[in-house]
Amino acid sequence: MKSIPELSKRRSVAAMLLAIGAAVAIFAGACGETEVEVTRVVKETVIVEVEKVVEVEKQVEVEVEKVVEKEVEVVVTATAAMSDDAMMMPSEQSGTLVAALQTVGLPVGTPELCVPTCSNEQYYYSVWDTPVQWSADGRVIPAVAERWELASDYKSFTWHVRPGIQFHKGWGEVDAEDFAWSTNTVNPNVNPETLHDVGGDLTCCYGETVAVDKYTAVMEIIKYDSRLPGWLFSNLRDAYSISSKKIYDELGPEGMRDVFVGTGPFEIREWLDNDKIILDALPEHYNQAAHIASARIIEVPEEASRIAMFESGEAMITHVSLPNTPRLEDAGGVRRLLQTVILHAGMNPNFLERTNPKTGETLENPGYDEAKKNPEDFPWVSFYDLPGSDCDWDVLLEEVPSDPSSICPEMENARKVRWAMAKAIDKQALADGIYDGLAWPGCNWAISANDTLHDDAWCVDYDPDGAQALMSEAGVDGFTIGWWAGNEPSEAHQAIASMWKDTLNIDVEFHLGPFTTWHPTFVDRSFIHLVHDGEQGGMPAHFAKGREAQAWFAGGIMWSGGIPFYQRIYGDMLGEEDIQRRNEMAVQFGNHEAFWHWDPATVEFPVYTIYNGDAISWTPKKAAMHTAPVNMIYPLEDIIIK
């Protein structure tokens, strides 16, 4: 047994070592070392110290643990090296960033009222903070939550709120009540009135979040979500942010609508809808203070005007269509890849799923029933229960049918039509023509051709003769097909429509209108048209795609959501903890999709933010993605004006 003086001496040595370690960490941080490296070194020191003292007698052990706890506090300070680093440089915050974006959007301060088009939750992550963040190299990193734990029984998830985070404009410190309220208010399982975009995805898996002490909140898990905590809780996609319960309590949902208070490194000085946003950098921030003093983001809808502003130096950052990016590069522009978008033609709305895989309830399929009245008008739909047919629906549950000859003619001929339509699309011409060679053909709508899981066997080459042969085999000679194209058909829509007309005598009828107008037809499953959609190609392939699980719920809000194999493989993927196993499932999904071609990919293209490399330097440490990032600049705090 060691004596108390010996332990005191050990404590002194340990404290000294830790102090040296912390100092080295701070020094390293100040010298530009990354936060991650600093954190790892210090934490290892602490862990070793705890292990060493575990064997001492109880009374002494307690004392030593107290010492270690204090040292951890020191370590936490050192861990936030980047914070200190930034906080030590407020005098260097200088310059005003000027950005010209297509839109600055319409903000909504109340999280539950933030419909899918509201801007603050989706884009301005440098003003609002999500529970955690997604690093540029694809990891979940702390933000408002400094730690998190999944219970061993997978029934709950514990969030540890970082102490000391302040809401903007004097609205006080963030605590677990704010965290729990922010999470609950966007979660339809707790707040059925929520309109928040993330609500639909939360429904599958998450119950109420409860604050158990000042800085700890526990979230009930209804169904384990293997994407935790990166998906839905980070800025990887349009997640929700942590907002102030105090504001809500004082002002109510309508009063909070125009109060824009977050916890990010920038606060809003002025936000004029569809005009401009003025942001001021906070001199200090718990995570990372900004290098610039302020940002002025101007709405410039016309691309030609944005180009002119960039070329003249009036704007330092902008977005333009892909073919115009080389032009901006000639003017000193530097591309920053935000994400890759995979365009795909969803050919089977919620047609084929008969029961809710989650509850076993029978699903109403009015769209399918309507189409079934005149199946000859829908030759691309694999009808499984036409009068007089003898189809085995269960074949839809197989990764690839073990005996393709067992597929009934009604389903098989429709498969051939879908294959023919895929073969009739000259993807390389789309990539070269519309995207000036900066895009590439897509092979799978959910897994990018650049993904390590990609399989060349999933790709369909342009083959007009083969397409016509397949149509002949299917006994189909031209038809008219409806295609919902949003507010206006894009160039890709029109080019593909022309290719189908040329090769297969398919007439495309475009049905136009905003998503909100068509949304009810997705919900009640009466939607019967094609959709050319954009998928986030940067999303990890082993993440279950949220929208495909939508058919689990009454309605199912999305197109192509009713593919039985999708439902099951993503359900399995959602509950599978092992990434390797999830990767295998992703490959199974790819094989299934390649066989049936429910939703053929057309083209993949990168989305860039262009910044003036002569005026600013920008090495983003975090990432966010969205399929239409027309008004996203992130993260602003990493931008340095030269």
Place this chain on the structure above:
Amino acid sequence: MIEVLRRYPVIPALIIALLLFTAVAEQWILPHNPERADLRVRHTPPFWMDHEDASISYFLGTDALGRDILSKIIAGARVTVLVVVAAVGTGIIVGTTVGLVSGFFGGIVDDVVMRIVDAWNILPGLLIILVVVLVLGQGLWTLIGVLAMISWPGAVRLVRAETLSLKSREYVSLARVAGASNTRIMIRHILPGVVNIVIVTATLGTGNIILTEAALSFLGAGIPPPEPSWGRMISEERQYIDAAWWTSLFPGLVIAMVVMSGNFLGDWFRDRVDPTLRQL
């Protein structure tokens, strides 16, 4: 020759005649299928430009999808003529009928009709049209319907005013004494007297309808693709206006020329039917 050009709207008439001809003879004179995309010839410049891709085959160049601009303009003429004839025709028929009835009967009928017209005139036309299109969905007949909605009130006022004047003429009184019914008087004795005004109104309204159709197409609320439309040609290509100016310029020029021609012809008709102006 110059005197003829000064006295008669020869050039506007030729332009309108050309418009009508292209609309009718479209299928025989189209150089290319206006809906067919060919991405290999994307943004080919007009044939006279010093560019390796320029070709007489694409006289006015191609758009972002490689569709021939000239063919799209010709095909767009058919749509424009159809929309103008249907919308203006419907508007004129409705407006003339309502104006005749209002002016002829007067009293409470006239008061009610004119208050409706007053109310109709203060409505924000374009906004109403956008809402109707959003609700009913885009399409040719929706577009014709909403354009007719905005074209009838103008005719009502003019026809009513002329009817008020004509119904007090002696020949109308004599017809009444002879036992003619109200309907017969309106159709046989008053309507011929307001035809000139109707023609002028229709001609002058043509330009307005073309511009409104182009504006709606530009805003994405016109006829959905792939049906060619001059307004949407400008809208779709505006992002390339500096790199491929021909894609927006030529449809813009055609719209301007047709609208101006319609207005010149309308002015000329008005001068011809109004003795006061004719003497000037």
